[in-house]
Amino acid sequence: MRYALKRLGGSVLSDDEKITVIAEKFTGILKALGLDPDSPSLKETPKRVATMYVKEIFVGLKKEAFPKLTFSDFTKPTRSSSTVVVKNIQLVSHCEHHFVPMVGVAHIAYLPKDKVIGLSKLNRIAKYFASRPQLQERLTCQIAESLAHILQTPDVAVFTEMSHFCVQGRGVLDKESTTRAHFLLGRFESDPSFRQEFLWFFPEASMKKNYGETSQNSRLA
Numbered sequence: 637m638r639y640a641l642k643r644l645g646g647s648v649l650s651d652d653e654k655i656t657v658i659a660e661k662f663t664g665i666l667k668a669l670g671l672d673p674d675s676p677s678l679k680e681t682p683k684r685v686a687t688m689y690v691k692e693i694f695v696g697l698k699k700e701a702f703p704k705l706t707f708s709d710f711t712k713p714t715r716s717s718s719t720v721v722v723k724n725i726q727l728v729s730h731c732e733h734h735f736v737p738m739v740g741v742a743h744i745a746y747l748p749k750d751k752v753i754g755l756s757k758l759n760r761i762a763k764y765f766a767s768r769p770q771l772q773e774r775l776t777c778q779i780a781e782s783l784a785h786i787l788q789t790p791d792v793a794v795f796t797e798m799s800h801f802c803v804q805g806r807g808v809l810d811k812e813s814t815t816r817a818h819f820l821l822g823r824f825e826s827d828p829s830f831r832q833e834f835l836w837f838f839p840e841a842s843m844k845k846n847y848g849e850t851s852q853n854s855r856l857a
């Protein structure tokens with residue numbers, strides 16, 4: 637959780653205060669661009685953008701927004717690795733370099749130790765960390781490290797594939813490229829057979845032949 641905790645130092649402002657401050661600043665942005673913030677169509681825009689930042693797309697900056705968790709006890713079968721896998725978790729995040737969307741999916745695998753988590757909670761945790769200005773690599777890492785912490789298991793693997801609008805809609809204007817990142821912990825990192833199992837669950841992850849041999853938290857494409 638070290639990344640999560642370090643970056644949650646956070647604001648002491650209430651939500652209403654944040655919205656007021658951001659709306660004022662955004663009015664300044666509109667003016668600087670030569671737009672008229674008093675025009676009928678822009679009049680509500682600063683507050684609308686500020687509310688969207690605080691209550692929706694960056695709500696993951698608030699510790700209290702972390703999902704409520706439910707667990708079940710789990711008795712590990714002696715002869716099975718019992719991998720839990722959730723695929724195709726839909727993610728919408730925002731790149732912190734340009735504050736534009738990056739969208740894609742996360743796949744999560746873990747080996748339960750003494751407890752399993754409600755399945756939808758994996759989706760909610762991934763979406764919580766996506767609801768911040770992010771880097772895809774950090775997002776991937778935060779999901780994996782928080783799950784390892786919550787589930788008290790060192791064995792967690794997370795794979796993400798995302799389209800970045802800062803690549804698609806500006807700059808190089810490449811609409812087709814996607815970015816892949818993975819973060820492997822515990823046996824998924826250290827044990828080749830578990831790494832292979834991860835690849836079996838996520839064949840799309842094996843398109844790069846050196847997958848799993850690159851350093852953690854690295855981009856694959």
Ligand SMILES: [Zn+2]
Binds near residue numbers: 734735803
């Ligand atoms: Zn960007």
